[in-house]
Amino acid sequence: MPPRQRTNQSTQNPSLAHLANDLRLACMRISRRVRFESTQDVAPNQFSVMARLEGKALTPRELAEIECVSPPSMTRTVAGLVERGFVTRTDDPLDGRQVFISLTSEGLLLLSETRRRRDAWMATRLKSANGTAQANAP
DSSP states (O other), rough: OOOOOOOOOHHHHHHHHHHHHHHHHHHHHHHHHEEETTTTSHHHHHHHHHHHTTSOOOHHHHHHHHHOOOHHHHHHHHHHHHHTTEEEEEOOOSSSOOOEEEEOOOHHHHHHHHHHHHHHHHHHHHHHHHHHHHHHOO
8 A cells, every 4th residue: 555645735726825825925024023012121032032931931951942043152141131120130049050031120120011012013004905906996
């Protein structure tokens, strides 16, 4: 009996494949644009780390794994955030070799403000797109 062949949805339905491709590209572009909106305060990689710390402290190694970067790279990112007062390091009471990284009140405020500005940017784009769609409607 021959092995079961996997079917590819895109070969079965070209219009679905086209839609999937267009949607993927649109999501990538939107993601890139939103990431770089309101970056005057922190770089996109720093913002991402701060968002991961919302509500919980993590070790630098955990952050590196979550963000898919090397531990030395995460160490530099965390050092920049500590230097600016957005995160703090706290020694692990059970293991003196380990530290936890957590948001400061300034970091939480910046995280909230950046999200608010990014949401406002997106709302403006959606409102503009909705107006364009209505103007082009028959």
